[in-house]
Amino acid sequence: MPWCDRWRVTFVRSLSRNGSFDSPTRAERAVLPYPVRHPRSGACILRTPCLTVGLWFVALLTASMLADAAAPNSAIPERFVALIQDDRPSDARRLAEREYQDLAPDASMLQRCEALELIMVLFGFEPGAPDDLSARYATQSLSCWQSLPGDRARAFAVARELRQARRLIIEGKYQEGFALEAARRQEFDALQRHLPALQQSMCWDAIGNAAQWRDELEAAAQAFRKATDVLDGGASAERIQQAQMLGVLALRLERAGQLAEAMAAIDRADTLMAPPFPAPKFVRATLHGRRATIAFFANRWDQALTHADAAIALFRPLGPSVNEQLALNLVTRSNALKKSGRQADALPPLIEAIALERALPDQDLTGLAAHMNQLGTLQFELNQIEAAEASFNESLALYREALGAGKELGYPAAANLAAVLLARGNTRDARARMDTYVARAEQQLGPDNERLPELLLEQGNYAYADHDYAAAEAIHQRALRLLPKVEGVLAAQRYWHTRSLARAQHGLGNDRAAFATAVNAERQRQQLLRNVGSHLGSDHAIALQQKLTGTLDMIHALVAADPDPKRIEIAWDLEIAARQSVARLIGARLQTARQTxxxxxxxxxxxxxxxxxxxxxxxxxxxxxxxxxxxxxxxxxxxxxxxxxxVRAVAQALEPGADRVAALKSALPRGSALIAYVQFTQDPWQPENTGRAASEGRYYAYVLSASEPATLTDLGSGTRIAAAVGRWQESLRDPRSSALELKQAGRALRRLVLDPLSIPTQLSRHYIVPAGDLYRVSWLPLPVADERSAQRLVDTGPDVQLLDSERELRVAAGTQVADSLLLVGAPALANRERHLTGCGLAELPGASAEIDALSNLWRPEKASPSMSVLVGKAAMEPAVRRAMQASRLLHFATHTLSTQACEPLLASRSVKLIDTTATPLRPEDRGRGALVLSTPTKPAPKMNPARTDGLLTPEEVVTMDLSEVQSVVLSACDTGAGAVTPEEGAFGLRRAFRLAGARSVVMSLWPIDDAATAALMQAYYRERLQRRAEVPTALRAAALAVIAERTAAGESVHPYYWAGFVASGDWR
Missing domain, CATH: 1.20.5 (Single alpha-helices involved in coiled-coils or other helix-helix interfaces)
Incomplete structure (x- = not known):
């Protein structure tokens, strides 16, 4: 067995299903570095399965030193340093070899020792150097120094033996290595003053490593500090050595929980290597890799990605000699993506890393085994069960080859294969395998070792799946006792254990305890999302949010079964804090950036x-x-x-603050009720990874009125509600559906989502926070509760105003006067073929008439009207963008780009993105939308294509500053469409305008009729401008006006023509 592998038998740590190792003494360190032999240079590399960090320690040399006379010189000759800084370390080492071989026959022994030392130091700068050659020169160097008399020669020999002790420890000969290190340590203390700074640094590095492997982490950190402090960073070689030792020190400090000190150390290292100093790319790449490691363990996955990417970019041009280091940083990147919820994106870098490791001339089998195990966990989380099983089996085979049979602690894949059994429904065998694995881990580590909680998480979940709730409760409680109360990677692990404990307590029938535990878990989850998500991009933050499966589903189920008023308020407060948390974060970030x-x-x-x-x-x-x-x-x-x-101070936007139920009640306008729907897509009590059928999901509804306490109602199956919404939406979108079809579909939906709430009928307005499929509901056409009546909500009231979240009730009314109006529509479409393959764009005479009518309405109502009208060729995207940011009211009457196929829906204002009859829709197209503007016949060569394509997309809207905009009316088709997630709500144009700062959005739910929409908008603005009606009142009055006009004209009064618009946000 290779010497590195024998040592690993002791130090390889148990992996949980996600493939991460634990540290030697602190459970919050998700991995323990363990030593491996570099395939060619023989240098120590600290390997972990989650992140693998190659730690190259620069060897040292004194360029000229007399045995007992002159002071030592710490500088490496500049001709060698120049080659290293030019990223040619192999050439530098070969040059030193030639100079050694070219020594004159009468060269002194001191000259030969110095030449050998120079070769050894240059090996330290050369990644991928030949292993056997390095070992041969090391032996010659030690013999040479031992042959010379004097304290200085003896000091060099002691230094060489300390490095030899370090090598013995790495080989697994730890007793021999520890003994040699202890024996030479005392001699080193006496002789170190004779050594140059570089040599002293390397000796302290060897001493620190010996202390580390004895689990003496404080002593190790002290030694690494001395290895850094003896250097002054003056000469180039010392400067590089000091930077690298600071990187080593930073890793040790981070593993000891001293994150601030670790970051300060790596900052110092970066300063040493900063321009104009010509730092080698390899050193800069290594520092980026170490910073990525520290960031990863601090839950700063954004920084882990940034620095891993920088390391990868620096390593790639250096060629095959750094393929191992490149692979390690690819693994870092994969882990950061995985931990933050982007499992699919984590696969490619991990697959590339494994391919690089397979091609190494001297494979590290345990490292490859760990990464195959990681690949299996990713595949498992992506529901690729067969592929995951194959990866786990290959990992297991590699572990056995490297470590030998029976060393179960080195076989994390053996435990992960239990997850495959569980997913296939073989609960008993899966649990037995996991129990065996944990028992062997406890035998080797001890029952109270801090490295056990990650294994215990799986063991507890398997006991729960086996309906042994008492065992599951005990296991999770034990894990929580073992976990230290520190920030870092264990924040997530503590959350998962707390969540699982709540589930086990419910299984035991102790719902009071389960509720308190679940509340604690949800607060931990929201804190973790605030801490981590505030540093991520928007899509990435949403991925993290979705990965951190919440406990709100448990909380709502428990409260619905025992609706105590105090517990209802606690649950609703948590729901308010969770709803649209990423949108608030991104909105605060964008607003801060715009104002800076x-x-x-x-x-x-x-x-x-x-x-x-x-x-x-x-x-x-x-x-x-x-x-x-x-x-x-x-x-x-x-x-x-x-x-x-x-923009650092945006996480505070996620703090719960004063947006609690009690505050909402005082903010609720008179004569109104707040209805907040909540959707959950999974059964909260279903065991993890059991392969059972997907849950139907569930809807709940909170109701708050001024005269009654808050209530929570369980509305039942999400599948039933989704089907009812679908039937209702289908009947509304088709003007040919019959009155009977409308009544039946409307009553069915009302019975599911309104009737169970028992809201007083005398209320004049409902503020509704939708969830899930309810974002697609048009509320005004719903039949009234009295099934003997033919009336609808539009006839009797109440008005309906949508809110993106409950917090909007407490948003103060806008202080700016709505004194400027922008009207955009009837665009000229010169280059529409570029995006609108397969569908023609119909002229929109109704849109042109709508803009004319609105401009005529506006002028008499304003003493000093400020109005911009951009129609036809004037509605170019650059002009529209400028005018949007200078207006208070925005009105668009145009086509909407969507991904729907061409439909013969009369004269609607909708077109599709691509020809869905010929080309499959891409994932990027689903749920997208864009407002169609005018395009130039011949765009200027230097114009940004995205700003001249005649399409105003959500991504473009978000980058605009619309903080002064009070209202946006999107008088086009399907402008309220978009994907929906349980916590973030609806995406698309509606979300984009709100993120850009607009206070409210009026939007459509289906492809609207051109002429009917023009009439509806004229009636809406009459109500707003002449009667000063609030938004929901104006929308309902406009619908009634269109019904009356069409009735008088003998035209259809189907809701398709008047019920397609809803409003969200500020209603004033």
Missing amino acids: ADATTQSLWLAYEQASDAYTNATLSPASDQVAMARRREALDQAERALAAQ
């Missing part, structure tokens, strides 16, 4: 806009492939992370 005038922020904002434009172009271009799309998306994510790093 310093040059750095403005430069980052420009980069963000450019990345957003590039991504928009890629998503709208039929020629874009998935690879190009991924590159553009990653560039946008990087730009958002950079902006987030600059």
Whole structure:
């Protein structure tokens, strides 16, 4: 067995299903570095399965030193340093070898020792150096120094033996290595003054490593500090050595929980290597890799990605000699993506890393085994069960080859194969395998070792799946006792244990305890999302939010079964804090960045806009492939992370603050009720990874009125409600559906989502916070509760105003006077074929008439009217963008771009993105939308294509400053469409305008009729401008006006013509 592998038998740590190791003494360190032999140079590399950090320690040399006379010289000859700084370390080492071989026959022994030392130091700068050659020169160097008399020669020999002790420890000969280190340590203390600074640094490094492997982490950190402090960073070689030792020290400090000190150390290292100093790319790349490691363990996955990407970019041009280091940073990148919820994106870098490791001439089998195990966990989380099983089995085979049979602690894949059994329904065998694995881990580590909690999480979940709730409760309680109360990677682990404990307590029938535990878990989850998500791009933050499966589903189920008023308020407070948390974070970030005038922020904002434009172009271009799309998306994510790093104080936007139920009640307008729907897509009590059928999901509804306490109602199956919404929406979208079909579909939906709430009928307004499928509901056409009546809510009231979240009730009314109006519509479409393949764009005479009518309405109502009208060729995107940011009211009467196929829906204002009859829809197209504007016949060569394509997309809207806009009316088709997630709600144009700062949005739910929409909008603005009606009152009055007009004209009064618009946000 290779010497590195024998040592690993002791130090390889148990992996949980996600593939991470634990540290020697602190459970919050998700990995323990363990030593491996570099395939060619023989240098120590600290390997972990989650992140693998190659730690290259620069050997040292004194260029000229007399045995007992002159003071030592610490500088490496500049001709060698220059080659190293030019990224040619192999050439530097070969040059030293030639000079050694060319020594004159009468050269002194001291000259030969110095030449050998020079070769050894240069090996330390050379990644991928030949292993056997390095070992041969090390032996010759020690013999040479031992042959010389005097204290200085003896000091060099002692230094060489300390490094030999370090090598013995790495080989697994730890007793021999520890003994040699202890014996030479005392002699080193007496002789170190004779050594140059570089040599002293290397000796302290060897001493620190010996202390580390004895689990003496404080002693190790002290030794690494001395290894750094003896250097002054003056000469180039010392400067590089000091930077690298600071990187080593930073890793040790981070593992000891001293994050601030670790970051300070790595900052010092970066300063030493900063321009104009010509630092080697390998050293700069290594420092980026170490910073990525520290950031990863601090839950700063944004920084882990940024620095891993920088390391990868520096390593790639250096060629095959650094393939191992390149692979390690690819693994870092994969882990950061995985931990933050982007499992699919984590696969490619991990697969590339494994391919690089397979091609290494001297494979590290345990490292490869760990990464195959990681690959299996990713595949498992992506529901690729067969592929995961194959990866686990290969990992297991590699572990056995490297460590031998029976060393179960070295076989994390053996435990993960239990997850495969569980997913296939074999609960008993899966649990037995996991129990055996944990028992062997406890035998080797001890029952109270801090490295056990990650294994215990799986063991507890398996006991729960086996309906042994008492065992599950005991296991999770034990794990929580073992977990230290510190920030870092264990914040997530503590959350998962707390969540699982609540579930076990419910299984035991102890719902009071389960509720308290679940509340604690949810608060931990929201804190974790605040701490981590505030540094991520928007899509990445949402991925993290979705990965951190909440406990709100448990909380709501428990409260619905025992609706105590105090518990209802606690649950609703948590729901309010969770709802649209990422939208609040991103909105605060964008607002802060827009209002910050310093040059750095403005430069980052420009980069963000450019990345957003590039991504928009890629998503709208039929020629874009998935690879190009991924590159553009990653560039946008990087730009958002950079902006987030600059705008630091945005996490406070996620703090719960004063938005609690008691405050909402006092803010609720008279004669109104607040209805807040909540959707959950999974059964909260279903065991993890059991392979059972997907849950139907569930809806709940909170109701608050001025005269009654808050209530919570369980509305039942999400599948039933989704089906009812679908039938209702289908009947509304088709003007040919019968009155009977409308009544039946409407009553069915009302019985599911309104009747169970028992809301007083005398209320004049409902403020509704939708969830899930309810975002697609048009409320005014619903039949009234009295089934003997033919009336609808539009006839009797109440008015309906949608809110994106409950917090909007407490938003103060706008202080700006709505004194400026922008009307945009009837665009000229010279280059529409670029994006609108397969569908023609109909003229919109109703839109033109609508704009004319609204401009005529506006002028008499304003003493000094400020109005911009951009129609036809004037509605060019650059002009529209400028006018949007200078107006208080925005009105668009145009086509909407969507991904729906061409439909013969009369004269609607909708077109599709691509020809869905010929080309499959791409994932990027689903749920997208854009307002169609005019396009230039011949765009100027230097004009940004994204700003002249005649499409105003959500990505472009978000980058605009619309903080002075009070209302946006999107008088086009399907402008309220978009994907919906349980916590974030609806995406698309509606979300984009709100993120840009607009206070309210009026939007459509289906492809609207051109002429009927023109009439509806005229009636709406009459109510708003002449009668000063609030938004929901104006919308309902406008619907009634259209019904009356069409009735008088003998036209259809189907809701298709008057019920397509809803309003969200500020209603005043």
